[in-house]
Amino acid sequence: MTNQAFVANLYHAPIKGTFDYIEQACIEIDGLGMITQVLSPNHSDYTQLVEQHENNSSLTRLADHQYLLPGLVDLHTHAPQWPQAGKGLDLPLHDWLNQYTFPLESSYSDLTFAARIYPELVDTLLAHGTTTAMYFATIDSAPSEYLARVCKEKGQRALVGKISMDEKSMCPDYYVESSTQQALSDAEAFIQNVNEIDAQQGLVYPVVTPRFVPTSTKALLEGLGKLVSHYQCHVQTHASESDWARDFTEQAYQKTDVELYNETGLLTRKTVLAHSIFLSESDKETIKSVGAGIAHCPLSNMYFADAAFPLREALDKDLHVGLGSDLSGGPLPSIFHAALDAVSHSRVREAGTNTHIMEQRGEANTRVSFVEAFWLATHGGGLTLDLPVGVFKPGYCFDALVVDSNTQGSQVRVYDDLDSEQDILEKIIVHTTEPAISSVWVNGRKVK
Amino acid sequence: MTNQAFVANLYHAPIKGTFDYIEQACIEIDGLGMITQVLSPNHSDYTQLVEQHENNSSLTRLADHQYLLPGLVDLHTHAPQWPQAGKGLDLPLHDWLNQYTFPLESSYSDLTFAARIYPELVDTLLAHGTTTAMYFATIDSAPSEYLARVCKEKGQRALVGKISMDEKSMCPDYYVESSTQQALSDAEAFIQNVNEIDAQQGLVYPVVTPRFVPTSTKALLEGLGKLVSHYQCHVQTHASESDWARDFTEQAYQKTDVELYNETGLLTRKTVLAHSIFLSESDKETIKSVGAGIAHCPLSNMYFADAAFPLREALDKDLHVGLGSDLSGGPLPSIFHAALDAVSHSRVREAGTNTHIMEQRGEANTRVSFVEAFWLATHGGGLTLDLPVGVFKPGYCFDALVVDSNTQGSQVRVYDDLDSEQDILEKIIVHTTEPAISSVWVNGRKVK
Numbered sequence: 104m105t106n107q108a109f110v111a112n113l114y115h116a117p118i119k120g121t122f123d124y125i126e127q128a129c130i131e132i133d134g135l136g137m138i139t140q141v142l143s144p145n146h147s148d149y150t151q152l153v154e155q156h157e158n159n160s161s162l163t164r165l166a167d168h169q170y171l172l173p174g175l176v177d178l179h180t181h182a183p184q185w186p187q188a189g190k191g192l193d194l195p196l197h198d199w200l201n202q203y204t205f206p207l208e209s210s211y212s213d214l215t216f217a218a219r220i221y222p223e224l225v226d227t228l229l230a231h232g233t234t235t236a237m238y239f240a241t242i243d244s245a246p247s248e249y250l251a252r253v254c255k256e257k258g259q260r261a262l263v264g265k266i267s268m269d270e271k272s273m274c275p276d277y278y279v280e281s282s283t284q285q286a287l288s289d290a291e292a293f294i295q296n297v298n299e300i301d302a303q304q305g306l307v308y309p310v311v312t313p314r315f316v317p318t319s320t321k322a323l324l325e326g327l328g329k330l331v332s333h334y335q336c337h338v339q340t341h342a343s344e345s346d347w348a349r350d351f352t353e354q355a356y357q358k359t360d361v362e363l364y365n366e367t368g369l370l371t372r373k374t375v376l377a378h379s380i381f382l383s384e385s386d387k388e389t390i391k392s393v394g395a396g397i398a399h400c401p402l403s404n405m406y407f408a409d410a411a412f413p414l415r416e417a418l419d420k421d422l423h424v425g426l427g428s429d430l431s432g433g434p435l436p437s438i439f440h441a442a443l444d445a446v447s448h449s450r451v452r453e454a455g456t457n458t459h460i461m462e463q464r465g466e467a468n469t470r471v472s473f474v475e476a477f478w479l480a481t482h483g484g485g486l487t488l489d490l491p492v493g494v495f496k497p498g499y500c501f502d503a504l505v506v507d508s509n510t511q512g513s514q515v516r517v518y519d520d521l522d523s524e525q526d527i528l529e530k531i532i533v534h535t536t537e538p539a540i541s542s543v544w545v546n547g548r549k550v551k
Numbered sequence: 552m553t554n555q556a557f558v559a560n561l562y563h564a565p566i567k568g569t570f571d572y573i574e575q576a577c578i579e580i581d582g583l584g585m586i587t588q589v590l591s592p593n594h595s596d597y598t599q600l601v602e603q604h605e606n607n608s609s610l611t612r613l614a615d616h617q618y619l620l621p622g623l624v625d626l627h628t629h630a631p632q633w634p635q636a637g638k639g640l641d642l643p644l645h646d647w648l649n650q651y652t653f654p655l656e657s658s659y660s661d662l663t664f665a666a667r668i669y670p671e672l673v674d675t676l677l678a679h680g681t682t683t684a685m686y687f688a689t690i691d692s693a694p695s696e697y698l699a700r701v702c703k704e705k706g707q708r709a710l711v712g713k714i715s716m717d718e719k720s721m722c723p724d725y726y727v728e729s730s731t732q733q734a735l736s737d738a739e740a741f742i743q744n745v746n747e748i749d750a751q752q753g754l755v756y757p758v759v760t761p762r763f764v765p766t767s768t769k770a771l772l773e774g775l776g777k778l779v780s781h782y783q784c785h786v787q788t789h790a791s792e793s794d795w796a797r798d799f800t801e802q803a804y805q806k807t808d809v810e811l812y813n814e815t816g817l818l819t820r821k822t823v824l825a826h827s828i829f830l831s832e833s834d835k836e837t838i839k840s841v842g843a844g845i846a847h848c849p850l851s852n853m854y855f856a857d858a859a860f861p862l863r864e865a866l867d868k869d870l871h872v873g874l875g876s877d878l879s880g881g882p883l884p885s886i887f888h889a890a891l892d893a894v895s896h897s898r899v900r901e902a903g904t905n906t907h908i909m910e911q912r913g914e915a916n917t918r919v920s921f922v923e924a925f926w927l928a929t930h931g932g933g934l935t936l937d938l939p940v941g942v943f944k945p946g947y948c949f950d951a952l953v954v955d956s957n958t959q960g961s962q963v964r965v966y967d968d969l970d971s972e973q974d975i976l977e978k979i980i981v982h983t984t985e986p987a988i989s990s991v992w993v994n995g996r997k998v999k
Contacts, residue, residue, distance in 0.1 A: 186966050189981035190974040192894075193920055207969075223964075381906055405895045410912060411904035434981045436962075446640075447853040448899070456859035456900040457914055458829055464858060466905055472641055512960055512986050514884075516671075518634050521655075526638040533637035533882045536984050538960050 106133050107547070108156040110164045111171035111505075113141075114528055115495045116478035119418065124524040129153050130171075132501040136547025141495050168509040168517065170531060173493050174234025174502035174545065175438035176484025178398035179339070179377040179427025181239040182250055182263075183208045183217075185224040188431035196345055196407045199432075201275065208241045208266075209278040217246035221253045228259065230537050231437045234502035234545045235260040235484065235492055237339055237375055237398070237427075239312060242266045242278060244293050251297045255307045258550040260502060262337050262488065264312025265293040267327060273317045280323075287326040294334050306546060308337055313369065315341035316352045316360055321367070328368025337488070338369050339398075342376035345409045349381045361386035370395050373489050377427060380408045387420060396423030396487030399479065401444035403433035411452040414445065415469040425484030426476075439535045442476035473529045480532075504551075505542040506531050512538030554581050555995070556604035558612045559619035559953075561589075562976055563943045564926040567866065572972040577601050578619075580949040584995025589943050616957040616965065618979060621941050622682025622950035622993065623886035624932025626846035627787070627825040627875025629687040630698055630711075631656045631665075633672040636879035644793055644855045647880075649723065656689045656714075657726040665694035669701045672884075676707065678985050679885045682950035682993045683708040683932065683940055685787055685823055685846070685875075687760060690714045690726060692741050699745045703755045706998040708950060710785050710936065712760025713741040715775060721765045728771075735774040742782050754994060756785055761817065763789035764800045764808055769815070776816025785936070786817050787846075790824035793857045797829045809834035818843050821937050825875060828856045835868055844871030844935030847927065849892035851877035859900040862893060863917040873932030874924075887983045890924035921977045928980075952999075953990040954979050960986030 113128040129152050131140040142149045156162035165171060184204060191203040211217045228236055236254075240247035240263055247265035254261035267290050269280040280286035290311060297309035311327050313319045331338055342360040343349045352360050361382065364370045372394040379397045382390070390397070399412050417424045426441040427433075433441070455465030485493030492502045508515040515534045517527055543551035561576040577600050579588040590597045604610035613619060632652060639651040659665045676684055684702075688695035688711055695713035702709035715738050717728040728734035738759060745757035759775050759782075761767045779786055790808040791797045800808050809830065812818045820842040827845045830838070838845070847860050865872045874889040875881075881889070897919040903912030933941030940950045956963040963982045965975055991999035 186964070186969050187974075188964075189978040190970070192977070193918075227962075402895065405899050409902045410906045411899070413906060447850065451853050451859070451896070451899055452904040454857045456904065458858045458861060470641075514675075514985065516634070516636075521634050522638070526635075529640070530637040537962065538986060 105161065106131060106139065107161040107163070108132070108152065109171065110153060110162065111169065112165065112167065113171045113495060114531070115173050116474070116482050117494050117496065119478045119483070120472070120475055122474050122477060122525070122528055124528070130495055130501070131156070132547045136501050138495060138497055138499050138501050140497060165505060168507060169541065170506045170527070172504055172506060172531070173481040173495060174504050174543065175232045175480050176425055176488065176493055177228065177233045177236045177428050177438050178375050178396070178425045178484055178487055179400055180236055180430045181432070182221060182224055183211050183241050184431035185220055188436070189434040192406050192434065197347065199407070205275050205278045211241045211246040212243045214246055214249060217249050221250050222257070225253050225257050225259055227436055229257060229543055229550050230540065231439070232504040232540045232543055233259070233436070233438055234504070234543060235488065235490065237262040237310065237488065238264065239339065240265055242268060242280065244289050247293060248296050248300070251300050251307045251309070255301050258306070258545050258548045260306055260490070260492065260545050262308045262310045262339070263297060264310035264339055265290060266312050266314050267323055268314045268318035269323045270318050270320050283320055283322045283326065286323055287330070290327060291330055294330065294336055304546070310337040310339050311369070312338070313340050315344070315348060316355070316363060317348065324363065324367035324369060331371060332368055336373070338371060338374040340364065340369065340376065342379045343381040344378040345380070345407060359383055359386050361389055365389055365393070375487060377429065378404065378408060378412065380404065380410050380412050382413070387422065391420060391422055394423065396425065398427035398487070399424055399445060400427040400429035400433050401441060401448040402435060403429035405448065407432050411448055413469070414449055414471050418471065418475060423483070423487040424479060425487045426479050437536070438480050439532055442473070442480045442532050445476045445479060446471055446473055473532050474525070477528060477532055501544055501547045503544045504540050506535050506539050507541040508539070510539060510541050512536070515539050553609065554579055554587065555609040555611070556580070556600065557619065558601060558610065559617065560613065560615065561619045561943060562979070563621050564922070564930050565942050565944065567926045567931070568920070568923055570922050570925060570973070570976055572976070578943055578949070579604070580995045584949050586943060586945055586947050586949050588945060613953060616955060617989065618954045618975070620952055620954060620979070621929040621943060622952050622991065623680045623928050624873055624936065624941055625676065625681045625684040625876050625886050626823050626844070626873045626932055626935055627848055628684055628878045630669060630672055631659050631689050632879035633668055636884070637882040640854050640882065645795065647855070653723050653726045659689045659694040660691045662694055662697060665697050669698050670705070673701050673705050673707055675884050677705060677991055677998050678988065679887070680952040680988045680991055681707070681884070681886055682952070682991060683936065683938065685710040685758065685785070685936065686712065687787065688713055690716060690728065692737050695741060696744050696748070699748050699755045703749055706754070706993050706996045708754055708938070708940065708993050710756045710758045710787070711745060712758035712787055713738060714760050714762050715771055716762045716766035717771045718766050718768050731768055731770045731774065734771055735778070738775060739778055742778065742784055752994070758785040758787050759817070761788050763792070763796060764803070764811060765796065772811065772815040772817060779819060780816055784821070786819060786822040788812065788817065788824065790827045791829040792826040793828070793855060807831055807834050809837055813837055813841065823935060825877065826852065826856060826860065828852065828858050828860050830861070835870065839868060839870055842871065844873065846875035846935070847872055847893060848875040848877035848881055849889060849896040850883060851881035853896065855880050859896055861917070862897055862919050866919065866923060871931070871935040872927060873935045874927050885984070886928050887980055890921070890928045890980050893924045893927060894919055894921055921980050922973070925976060925980055949992055949995045951992045952988050954983050954987050955989040956987070958987060958989050960984070963987050
């Protein structure tokens with residue numbers, strides 16, 4: 104592949120809390136899908152660059168009603184739970200796991216079942232503009248490796264984890280590792296095999312994935328920590344998602360989840376902690392000093408977290424944080440929707456809910472803006488994963504999507520005489536549904 | 552028009568808190584669009600009815616992956632605010648009104664502006680399955696009557712109000728009635744004119760619409776109360792939406808909004824109170840004894856209400872209550888989405904948000920189920936308006952929609968071997984976006 108370029112009206116968020124809008128920006132990418140230049144029309148090289156690609160027939164011009172945005176990053180999603188997205192949300196977390204989730208996840212040991220679900224899920228996420236996804240798969244290695252191959256084939260940037268869970272008292276007997284030793288050797292083989300799948304392009308990555316503390320023996324956590332140290336791979340797990348989960352670790356270890364993960368070698372620059380609702384001040388310091396990150400999953404939190412994640416504080420403390428759909432604890436596959444939910448949920452947190460309380464109903468000054476939510480969905484996600492995605496800059500991957508306000512089925516209504524640049528961005532976040540996303544690229548490859 | 556019939560897999564909620572699913576139900580409707588029969592396949596007349604319509608070529612058979620539901624009822628939506636849906640939500644209510652809303656609303660005095668927006672809005676709501684909408688229009692009569700004509704023409708059941716607001720100290724000088732007398736005579740002429748538009752079919756209704764207490768003089772409220780008594784028409788207004796709004800009435804009148812509306816003749820069986828966040832026990836009793844109703848607008852509440860509406864208590868007390876989009880205080884036009892938000896918001900209310908509180912963070916046992924939210928979106932809405940819509944029963948209007956899980960762009964995924972009847976209903980509520988709604992009827996007329 105040779106270089107190509109795009110001329111487009113572009114939104115991105117290089118700096119948290121603000122956005123850049125560049126009308127008729129020219130983005131050049133190389134044959135590997137990396138961005139080499141991003142020029143505004145007033146740059147002295149702009150005309151030459153555009154003309155050069157025009158002459159080479161390597162220029163794509165987007166229309167005025169098409170907006171180029173960085174691809175969305177989903178930091179936390181359970182691939183096997185896709186078929187149950189939207190159902191069973193009335194149950195508490197523990198019952199939901201045992202009645203719905205574990206039986207469903209175990210059925211992926213049948214690869215024909217996996218083949219029925221995973222390709223459709225990856226297509227769905229790509230269609231919603233999710234160019235990078237961090238997936239929990241299942242306990243079984245074969246279907247989890249299959250998920251990684253599906254992502255590779257369809258061109259989605261994916262971080263895939265085979266789940267490790269060996270604490271027999273907390274797992275159903277049909278869905279638990281046969282032994283800690285087996286769990287560790289399977290986890291290691293999974294890392295090697297996924298590295299094998301994608302030795303060349305850096306599109307698909309293995310992730311060490313202890314489900315959460317209650318389903319892990321300490322020996323498993325320690326063994327996985329050694330794998331992480333050896334293979335320098337990503338880690339994902341759940342941290343302090345609910346009162347129950349927090350209390351479990353406190354009672355079993357007299358520690359917080361963050362302390363336990365840190366001591367077992369599982370907290371690194373490439374660790375993503377889902378939820379992290381109940382963090383102590385010391386936990387936050389630890390996360391910050393290590394450079395680990397947090398997947399904020401607002402819709403899922405509304406159902407299962409027992410409280411609101413202190414997102415405002417995480418942003419102000421410059422923690423690495425982005426958004427997750429948490430399929431299917433959160434039922435919707437759209438990271439645009441997660442951004443809307445992040446704003447809405449922060450407003451509810453700020454205001455409080457209880458009409459019987461007249462003073463200090465909520466927590467003052469904890470709202471998050473749409474512009475911040477846009478950063479979370481893109482740049483924040485890339486930063487959390489320590490991957491060069493989520494912003495249009497030289498040296499970053501060209502992972503991008505087009506929101507087209509004029510295409511069939513688009514719910515994004517732009518009124519040129521009424522809407523400012525920021526208004527349009529806010530409307531894109533709030534109103535973009537799948538049909539409005541007319542094109543998606545990952546690493547420069549068009550995948551929608 | 553002669554009788555026709557449909558054979559369809561049907562969901563509706565004749566009884567609050569439960570749903571009926573009838574596979575291959577046969578619904579017969581007459582030439583005026585009223586339902587005459589709803590038969591299950593095991594009914595003794597079923598075969599004859601189906602054959603009769605088959606022979607007359609008056610039978611429509613839906614496919615297995617198509618689900619027939621009652622049309623959705625939007626109890627509270629501001630038609631003129633559609634162009635700003637999704638922007639400006641960062642402001643407090645009072646600033647949002649003055650900076651965004653009032654300037655926009657005033658621009659509809661130019662009928663060419665109204666003609667640019669209203670047809671598109673009505674098309675959008677119909678496409679989202681909203682077969683009945685209760686609209687706030689603007690202060691100006693001509694564009695408000697135009698909105699009623701657009702609804703009539705496009706076939707949407709609509710209750711349309713010209714806004715009355717005459718308190719000069721609380722309204723911008725460019726957007727206020729010239730006098731109380733003028734306000735009352737305009738309101739009366741509006742009632743007469745809208746009744747004229749739709750003298751025959753009962754599709755479009757005028758609504759007496761004082762915006763809310765702060766923008767109304769007491770003389771206006773009293774005068775409007777007399778019009779309501781004379782014309783027996785619907786009423787819509789905002790009640791106790793925020794701390795500010797509640798306190799305003801308390802300070803100005805030493806009363807609650809409900810007390811004031813009741814004393815001025817504005818609280819009737821056909822009154823819809825938007826929001827109603829801060830109701831006293833006595834307010835609830837009054838609402839119940841009068842038979843007035845409440846439009847619950849969960850997404851808007853997250854931004855502007857300062858607290859969560861006590862929906863659980865309203866349902867348990869058998870108040871008339873349904874859902875509203877509250878465009879554009881709520882930015883989304885979908886009542887399916889409002890149903891999801893009602894459930895999510897009730898869960899947040901139940902759990903609470905503040906991680907620093909360890910005991911009694913939320914309000915126990917206040918969650919609302921998806922099945923209850925479905926009732927709110929359909930039957931509850933019809934009941935609140937005192938109109939025969941929202942359920943499939945003889946004597947009710949055939950206002951209906953089809954959710955097609957197989958159609959292009961549908962995000963509703965049904966797995967026949969994995970999903971129960973209730974699972975499918977929950978997925979429909981959570982995942983239905985505009986493309987999945989393949990057909991919509993109002994009064995038996997196909998409008999999508």
